[in-house]
Amino acid sequence: MDRLIERLKHAENVTFLTGSGISRESGIPTFRGKDGLWKNYSPEELASPEGFMRDPQLVWDWYNWRRDIIRKAEPNRGHLTIKEFEKNFNVYVITQNVDGLHEKTGVKNLVELHGNIFRNRCSRCGKMFGDIQTKKIPTCECGGLIRPDVVWFGEPLKEEDISMALEWSKNADVFFLVGTSGIVYPAASLPFFAKENGGFVVEINIEKTPLTPHIDLHLEGSASEILDMVLKRLDK
Numbered sequence: 400m401d402r403l404i405e406r407l408k409h410a411e412n413v414t415f416l417t418g419s420g421i422s423r424e425s426g427i428p429t430f431r432g433k434d435g436l437w438k439n440y441s442p443e444e445l446a447s448p449e450g451f452m453r454d455p456q457l458v459w460d461w462y463n464w465r466r467d468i469i470r471k472a473e474p475n476r477g478h479l480t481i482k483e484f485e486k487n488f489n490v491y492v493i494t495q496n497v498d499g500l501h502e503k504t505g506v507k508n509l510v511e512l513h514g515n516i517f518r519n520r521c522s523r524c525g526k527m528f529g530d531i532q533t534k535k536i537p538t539c540e541c542g543g544l545i546r547p548d549v550v551w552f553g554e555p556l557k558e559e560d561i562s563m564a565l566e567w568s569k570n571a572d573v574f575f576l577v578g579t580s581g582i583v584y585p586a587a588s589l590p591f592f593a594k595e596n597g598g599f600v601v602e603i604n605i606e607k608t609p610l611t612p613h614i615d616l617h618l619e620g621s622a623s624e625i626l627d628m629v630l631k632r633l634d635k
């Protein structure tokens with residue numbers, strides 16, 4: 400922790416890569432781990448273009464269920480502490496979460512790498528739509544089915560999002576990995592770019608991950624608790 404505080408004292412650019420663990424305390428389930436979504440649901444059926452083609456209504460129903468949970472959620476101390484870092488640093492947030500909770504805190508520099516669950520787009524013509532609250536899967540005027548504007552397995556990330564995320568990772572004096580299992584690529588490669596370019600990489604997680612052996616510091620505990628502790632130590 401002392402090494403981190405020392406690095407932060409001389410840092411200008413601080414980048415965060417967040418995953419579903421940061422939103423756990425807002426009541427949103429994670430994907431992996433004991434209560435993870437992928438324990439009870441199949442990513443092939445519910446989060447892939449093939450699954451959507453097979454049963455679009457099933458996919459829409461599942462996303463409606465998730466949207467209902469997320470609609471009630473508010474940013475927690477973890478999201479809010481990241482926003483507070485802006486008082487001392489240029490802060491860049493790269494999130495794999497589709498819940499929009501970082502955006503709600505008003506953080507200035509944000510990339511939602513895997514999209515946003517409250518945006519939709521036509522699966523045929525690509526036309527964008529906002530939040531649509533219907534039980535039956537909606538269709539576009541072109542006749543195509545409308546789907547959530549999120550990245551599914553087997554789909555590429557948006558070019559501009561990944562290049563922004565790369566730039567922010569390379570520029571980071573300190574790079575925080577927060578609440579991510581670090582197994583979904585290309586997101587999980589970003590800490591390596593940070594490290595190669597001289598950044599100090601810190602992981603905050605309730606357990607160790609496959610990335611733990613490759614980083615500078617692992618801080619074990621909940622995202623909100625640890626981030627709050629780091630900020631308080633800095634303010635002293």
Ligand code: OAD
Binds near residue numbers: 495605
């Ligand atoms: P995962 O569910 O894979 O990992 C969540 C991580 O958060 C785990 O390592 C937990 O140990 C940790 N965690 C849980 N509660 C925490 C807390 N309170 N504080 C800190 N850490 C905590 O979620 P992601 O890494 O976000 O992709 O998953 C990456 C991608 O896989 C997701 O964006 C999604 C998923 O399939 C797509 O949908 C494309």
